[in-house]
Amino acid sequence: MKELEEFLTGRIWLLNFTPFSKDLIDEYISGGLIAVSKGIGKDRVCARCLENSPQKIISFYCSKCEEACYYCRHCINMGRISSCTELITWKHPTQPPQKNHSFAWTGTLTNLQERASIKVSKSLEQNHSHLVYAVCGAGKTELLFVPIFKALQKGLRVCIAAPRTDVVLELSPRIKNAFPDTRIHTLYGGAPYEEGFADIVIATTHQLYRFQDAFDVMIIDEADAFPYSYDASLERAVIKAKKETAPVVYVSATPSERLLKKVPERSEIFRRFHGQDLPVPSFKPLWNYKKSLLKNKIPKKLADWVTDKIRKKEPFLLFLPTIELIDHSIALFQKLDPSIEAVHSQDPQRKEKVMKLRNGEVAGLLTSTILERGITIPNVQVAVVGADDRIFDASALIQIAGRAGRSSEQPGGDVVFFHNGIAREMDKARNRIISYNARSRS
Amino acid sequence: MKCLLCDSTIVYSPTWQGLLLRNREEPVCKKCKAEFAEIKEPRCGICGLPGSTLCTDCSYWETTEYRGCIDAGIGLYQYNEAMKTFLHRYKFLQDVELSRVFAEEVKRSLRKPRGVVVPIPMHASKLMERTFPQVDRLLDAAEINYRHFLIKSNSTQGTKTKKERMAVENLFAWNGEAVPKKILLIDDLYTTGTTLRQAAKTLKDAGAEEIRIWTLIRG
Numbered sequence: 001m002k003e004l005e006e007f008l009t010g011r012i013w014l015l016n017f018t019p020f021s022k023d024l025i026d027e028y029i030s031g032g033l034i035a036v037s038k039g040i041g042k043d044r045v046c047a048r049c050l051e052n053s054p055q056k057i058i059s060f061y062c063s064k065c066e067e068a069c070y071y072c073r074h075c076i077n078m079g080r081i082s083s084c085t086e087l088i089t090w091k092h093p094t095q096p097p098q099k100n101h102s103f104a105w106t107g108t109l110t111n112l113q114e115r116a117s118i119k120v121s122k123s124l125e126q127n128h129s130h131l132v133y134a135v136c137g138a139g140k141t142e143l144l145f146v147p148i149f150k151a152l153q154k155g156l157r158v159c160i161a162a163p164r165t166d167v168v169l170e171l172s173p174r175i176k177n178a179f180p181d182t183r184i185h186t187l188y189g190g191a192p193y194e195e196g197f198a199d200i201v202i203a204t205t206h207q208l209y210r211f212q213d214a215f216d217v218m219i220i221d222e223a224d225a226f227p228y229s230y231d232a233s234l235e236r237a238v239i240k241a242k243k244e245t246a247p248v249v250y251v252s253a254t255p256s257e258r259l260l261k262k263v264p265e266r267s268e269i270f271r272r273f274h275g276q277d278l279p280v281p282s283f284k285p286l287w288n289y290k291k292s293l294l295k296n297k298i299p300k301k302l303a304d305w306v307t308d309k310i311r312k313k314e315p316f317l318l319f320l321p322t323i324e325l326i327d328h329s330i331a332l333f334q335k336l337d338p339s340i341e342a343v344h345s346q347d348p349q350r351k352e353k354v355m356k357l358r359n360g361e362v363a364g365l366l367t368s369t370i371l372e373r374g375i376t377i378p379n380v381q382v383a384v385v386g387a388d389d390r391i392f393d394a395s396a397l398i399q400i401a402g403r404a405g406r407s408s409e410q411p412g413g414d415v416v417f418f419h420n421g422i423a424r425e426m427d428k429a430r431n432r433i434i435s436y437n438a439r440s441r442s
Numbered sequence: 443m444k445c446l447l448c449d450s451t452i453v454y455s456p457t458w459q460g461l462l463l464r465n466r467e468e469p470v471c472k473k474c475k476a477e478f479a480e481i482k483e484p485r486c487g488i489c490g491l492p493g494s495t496l497c498t499d500c501s502y503w504e505t506t507e508y509r510g511c512i513d514a515g516i517g518l519y520q521y522n523e524a525m526k527t528f529l530h531r532y533k534f535l536q537d538v539e540l541s542r543v544f545a546e547e548v549k550r551s552l553r554k555p556r557g558v559v560v561p562i563p564m565h566a567s568k569l570m571e572r573t574f575p576q577v578d579r580l581l582d583a584a585e586i587n588y589r590h591f592l593i594k595s596n597s598t599q600g601t602k603t604k605k606e607r608m609a610v611e612n613l614f615a616w617n618g619e620a621v622p623k624k625i626l627l628i629d630d631l632y633t634t635g636t637t638l639r640q641a642a643k644t645l646k647d648a649g650a651e652e653i654r655i656w657t658l659i660r661g
């Protein structure tokens with residue numbers, strides 16, 4: 001396989017934005033090996049992200065074409081797709097040469113993990129989709145290793161997609177360690193170019209826009225929000241990126257009703273790998289907490305909770321409903337301990353700050369919902385301030401609670417939902433956690 | 443309606459005043475809008491830079507052959523992070539729809555222009571590449587009438603230092619149509635002032651008597 005073929009196999013790419021020279025690409029186009037298609041055709045659908053809503057596919061007078069063209073606002077950050085841009089694909093993908101994959105993971109699975117792992121393999125052998133329904137800290141990634149290895153040995157191409165960059169970055173080293181001889185690409189917005197044909201692609205769901213008929217096995221981690229009610233195009237991206245008959249493995253701690261209905265083959269783990277119960281959140285009223293914080297006063301109960309954690313030197317995560325409230329309150333909390341930091345989704349130092357919390361360099365972090373998944377901090381204590389806020393639905397609250405007690409050394413951990421009136425989603429979250437614990441004992 | 447910048451749903455809080463005055467849709471949400479910083483007085487009377495009434499750049503320009511080319515001018519916004527992101531999306535990512543973001547403000551500011559509105563044109567090859575004339579579209583979105591009197595020749599601005607750019611040959615030519623006496627010259631971004639001064643000089647050489655400049659952003 002030539003470099004260009006390795007790059008383009010399974011991809012759909014803007015003709016003018018490849019890592020290769022225009023001349024080289026033109027040569028392959030005239031040789032009939034690369035297919036060229038319109039970015040947006042008569043159907044007014046973006047060929048890359050499959051967006052079709054008139055709010056996103058915008059008509060404009062194009063000075064290049066001297067007539068009305070359309071462009072896609074949905075995936076514009078990846079380079080604009082319009083009626084007059086061209087996308088290229090590799091016409092007839094050849095089977096990449098058989099490689100020697102090795103499996104270097106030396107850990108052991110719990111009985112529950114083992115059972116789930118076998119079930120996943122069985123589904124994949126029959127080309128069936130599968131849902132791994134497992135609580136936070138059940139060790140979901142590890143149970144996928146053997147099914148992934150089996151797929152690799154059959155020469156299949158595997159994609160692991162996750163909704164957010166953090167999760168992708170966390171998964172990547174673990175997958176690379178497990179499969180040291182396999183070429184693995186990690187794709188997210190701003191990721192560097194990696195050469196060669198990757199047998200495993202770990203990508204944010206958004207990056208899947210750039211693939212087409214590429215994968216034989218599709219794994220969707222943190223598929224809680226799937227089928228992505230907030231962004232239907234992501235679901236279409238998953239379908240477009242995989243080969244038509246390729247099975248999907250959905251991994252979720254809080255699958256939606258629709259997903260539960262859609263995927264009959266399923267494995268369930270309601271017990272954490274260390275065998276202990278999930279910490280059950282306690283509810284504590286914190287009346288008018290917002291007003292109080294805006295008046296530069298931390299409500300007493302909250303201040304006591306934070307001070308207690310500082311005194312015991314226990315790292316803590318404090319979830320707040322809005323970035324504005326975080327920005328406003330951080331100075332107040334820093335009076336309790338100057339090392340406390342704020343972190344939110346657009347923070348470029350997010351990773352460093354989380355590492356600092358892990359290393360004990362900061363006492364705690366104030367955060368928005370974005371840190372709810374994908375991080376493990378031993379002995380972390382968790383509180384949600386304003387757990388009744390609309391932004392915290394049951395699944396987010398379960399994820400947040402699931403941050404606590406993940407390590408076997410400290411399986412406990414305090415989880416408090418401070419609220420201004422108990423919301424239904426809070427009840428739902430607590431009841432589910434209690435039921436997971438009960439089901440795992442039965 | 444979704445915000446053109448952050449895609450969040452724009453919630454209306456209908457007030458009587460709002461119901462009476464506002465019959466068009468807001469293109470961006472309040473939060474995004476608040477990120478942009480308008481330029482307030484005191485500012486340079488020529489380029490609009492906040493600070494003194496005549497900035498050091500402009501007083502330098504007044505010692506060159508471009509002395510008196512620009513009679514007065516304003517810039518609407520500062521070139522802060524939000525504005526950099528906006529301009530990147532509008533021009534580099536070619537998100538034409540963003541021409542609507544400042545439509546209301548542009549309209550208000552240019553409601554009674556003191557002179558014929560003349561946008562800075564783009565070079566033909568640049569226009570082909572970008573697929574839309576960014577200054578014209580800002581004016582179109584604000585429903586401001588304008589006329590072209592200039593033609594831009596090929597520019598290599600990006601590769602030169604500030605000094606070199608200030609000394610470079612004039613990149614604008616007159617298109618030959620009778621030039622009005624009073625002109626309001628429009629550009630999206632004022633950085634060094636070379637572009638606007640060259641354009642102004644060309645127009646004055648072609649017969650214009652008073653030239654004011656108006657830029658969306660004073661960088």
Ligand SMILES: [Zn+2]
Nearest residue numbers: 046049072075
């Ligand atoms: Zn698109």
Ligand SMILES: [Zn+2]
Nearest residue numbers: 062065069084
């Ligand atoms: Zn076009």
Ligand SMILES: [Zn+2]
Nearest residue numbers: 445448471474
């Ligand atoms: Zn917005």
Ligand SMILES: [Zn+2]
Nearest residue numbers: 486489497500
């Ligand atoms: Zn000035």
